[in-house]
Amino acid sequence: MKLYKASSLEITVDQAQKRLYLRCLLKLSSKEFREGLVEALGCAEMFQIKHWLLDLREIGELNESEEEWLQRYLFPCMMAKLGVGNYIALVLSEKCYQALLQEAGKFGLESYNEVIIMKNFYEVPDAVNWLNSKAPHLA
Secondary structure (H helix, E strand, O other): OEEEEOOOEEEEEEOOOOEEEEEEOOOOOHHHHHHHHHHHHHHHHHHOOOEEEEEOOOOOOOOHHHHHHHHHHHHHHHHHHHOOOEEEEEEOOHHHHHHHHHHHOHHHHEEOOOOEEEEEEOOHHHHHHHHHHOOOOOO
């Protein structure tokens, strides 16, 4: 089901798999990015969705402003509204992924705490497989 569509991103939800998909398109609009994710958070709260796939390949990576907004607004809201066991697969462009790998090493591509578990990828099937391995009954 399409949840949000704008010129720079689209968000769909798969209620059966309890998964949100965000795909950034071309040049990302900060306003649309934030509006879409706020709407996605409301949907995740309503349907208890714990798996998110954020496909950033077309933009390469988020800019500092969006990263800061995620850290200061979205992630704290996720913690408060969704509780523990939220999985976020970030799909980056291969160039961005390789740069991150060089900078942070393999373990730098993952972030774990009991509330939000994130992992970076450069291929969507790998991200989907990882989320599938984190099925709600396994989390």
